[in-house]
Amino acid sequence: MKASILFIALFLTTSMSFAGNGESLLDRIMHRKISYPESLREKGIETTVHVKVRVLAENQLEIVEIASESEEMKAAIEKQVQQIKLNLPQSLIGNTFNYTFKFQVQK
Numbered sequence: 001m002k003a004s005i006l007f008i009a010l011f012l013t014t015s016m017s018f019a020g021n022g023e024s025l026l027d028r029i030m031h032r033k034i035s036y037p038e039s040l041r042e043k044g045i046e047t048t049v050h051v052k053v054r055v056l057a058e059n060q061l062e063i064v065e066i067a068s069e070s071e072e073m074k075a076a077i078e079k080q081v082q083q084i085k086l087n088l089p090q091s092l093i094g095n096t097f098n099y100t101f102k103f104q105v106q107k
Helices: 022-033 038-043 071-082
Strands: 005-011 047-055 063-069 096-106
Touching: 022 096, 038 071, 038 096, 047 071, 063 071
Parallel strands: none
Antiparallel strands: 005 096, 047 063, 047 096
16 A cells, blocks of 8 residues: 655744735745655655744845754755745845744655
8 A cells, every 4th residue: 555645844934023925925935945855755754844044135045943853854954945046025134934844654
């Protein structure tokens, strides 16, 4: 019997101040760009990854903090975050956001 895959991304965002819909735009970008790495899915690795990012003036994200019980998953998600290209409102520069991604294989 083939196992179904369940990927849950919980987006918990925190920031000091916002203008417009920049926060929701960043949430959509993170939701679209962060995915369950196929190699780890095949291994059945299930874990939660907590990521805190800061928006930089260069339209990039700086990882302030990243935590997971799986070093492999942590490294994979860190690489995905570093590859994200942004075009966000200036009002978000310097703000930090917290995201929680839960990766599960549903049997």
